[in-house]
Amino acid sequence: MNEYPAAREAPDLVPARYADWREEGPATRVKLPDGRPAWLVTRYDDVRNVLRNATLSSDTSAPACPRFGSAVEVPPLNTTLIALDGPAHTRLRRMLGPEFSIASVARLTPVVDRIVEESLDRLTAGRHTADAPADLVEGFALPVASRLICHILGLTYEAHATFERSTHVLSAGTSTAQQKLDAGATIVGLVTELVAQRLREPTDADLTGRLTGRYVATGELTEQEAVHNLTLLLGAGHHTSANMTSLSALSFMLHPSLARRFRDEPEVRPNLVEELLRHHTIVQLGLSRVAGTDIALGDTVIREGEGIVLSLQGANGDPRHFTGPGTLDPDRAEARYHLAFGFGPHTCIGQNVARVTIRSALSGLVQRLPGMRLAVPLEQLSFNDALDFHGLRRLPVHW
Ligand code: HEM
Known part of the structure; x- marks a missing residue:
């Protein structure tokens, strides 16, 4: 049987197997790492x-x-909105949704721009030499995303090393079950303290304050539900945007004409961000679901109760929908219809935050470091291949 996931032939290429699977039929029987079968x-x-x-x-x-x-398979994330169905999911989405509306994110935009500027100030003030180049992951992409999620939740940035490390362990396919439980407990500890503090001193100034004031204090949400779902936001809200920022910066260095257009033609920026999201599709393993009814795809019927993997990389590279999908095309008319944020009831709640973050971070980079270039050969870059999220471990650069 087909083994899933398939290995990438090169870190910046989607596995070639997807093209075969797309041609073989609408759904393929695959064997997962634990030996069990699923539909892909x-x-x-x-x-x-x-x-x-x-x-x-x-x-x-x-x-x-x-x-x-x-x-999302391990506690506490397996009890949060991302793993709930129907009314239980809708209830939490209703409480959190307004925090991520277009209007709420528009209010956040000046904060994002300020965080990007300050992060670039710190990056450029550092002492970097030919032998010790700057690392764009630790030195820029991660701090921008982590500072922003701290601002959104009302957490102090001092906690960043702890939650970054815990999130890494939680989302690494190579971590043991015990390591994941310990990492989950650590990150929950941070958020538990934050929620308790907001309950003692109510405020409307941040998302945690609003959630506890409006729903925990009124008994509509338990303290534990608040803690667990805020933990999900903390984890999902920084690694993702950081990975997209550094992968996009790499694309700009590999294709300098894209960086120039991003710098000189602000009107191209929104579409190019969508195209970068499509191209990199960082949720690299796809989405896991169980069929609640028989689902017919062409001649194939997925039976009620069977497991399904929805491949976002497969979909975003489908030539039936995206012409020449392997090319990063800033003018691609259908770019914004990508599925990098998923689709349906669980579509990414933070997608507007992610878009603003990636756009602002890349704008800052191309304007302030127009001469940015890779400090090591492409083959020496190390990627997070065993993680839920595709991304770079380090991105050594000069400018
Ligand atoms: C480039 C950045 C991002 C990508 C590619 C991404 C991708 C995704 C995808 C594919 C899903 C769907 C999961 C599913 O259907 O099972 C999702 C859900 C989610 N994302 Fe994101 N995400 C990003 C950034 C963010 C940010 C910045 C936040 C928070 C501030 C966030 C919070 C969430 C949450 C809470 C869910 C669960 C929504 C639900 O189940 O209703 N994400 N994300």
Whole structure:
């Protein structure tokens, strides 16, 4: 049987197997790392259609739910909104959704721009030499994303090393179960303290304050539910944007004409950000679901109760939907229809925050470091291959 996930031939290329799977049929039987079977769906239209099926379950504790050792399979994240279905999911989404509306994110934009400027000030003030180049991951992409999620939640930035390390352990396929439980407990500890503090001293100044004031204090949400879902936001809200920022910066160095257009043509920026999201599709293992009813895809029927992996990389590289999908095309008309943020009821709640962050970070880089170039050969870059999220471990640069 086909083994899933497939290995990348090169770190910056989507595994070539996806093209075969897309051609073989709408759904392919695959064997997961734990030896269990699942259906893999790789075509754009099928992935979208299945994700909008209202009977689909995201319950990662269900025996048939496909497992890769992802963060959302272990406590406490396996009890948060990302792993809940139906009304239980809608209830939490209703409480958190307004925090991520277009209007809320527009209010956040000047904060993002300030964080980017200050992070670039720190980066450029550092002492970098030919032998000791700057690392754009630790020195820029990660601090921007972490400072922003701290601002959103009301957490002090001093906690960043702790939650960055814990999130890394939680989302690494190579961590042991015990390491993941310990990392989960550490990050929950940080958020528990924050929630308790907001309950003692109510404030509307940050998301944690608003959530506790409006829902925990009124008994609509338990303190534990608040802690666990805020932990999800803390984890999902920094690694993701940071990975996209550093991968996009790498794309700019490999294709300098893209960086020039991003710098000189501000009107191209929104579409190019969408195209970068499509191209990199950092949720590299895809989304795990269990069929709540029989689902017919062409001649194939996925039976109720069977596990399904919806491949976002397969969908975003589908030539039926994206012409010449391997090319990073800033003018691609259909770029914004990518599925990098998922689709359907669980579509990424933080996607507008992510867009603003990536756009602001890349704008800052191309304007302030127009001569930025790779400090090591491409083959020497190290990627987070065993993680839920595709990304770079380090990105050594000169400017
Ligand atoms: C480039 C950045 C990002 C990417 C590619 C991304 C991708 C995704 C994807 C694919 C999902 C769907 C999961 C599913 O259907 O099972 C998702 C859900 C989610 N994301 Fe993101 N994300 C990003 C940034 C963020 C940020 C910045 C935050 C928070 C500030 C965030 C918070 C969440 C949460 C809470 C969910 C669960 C939503 C639900 O289940 O209703 N994400 N994300």
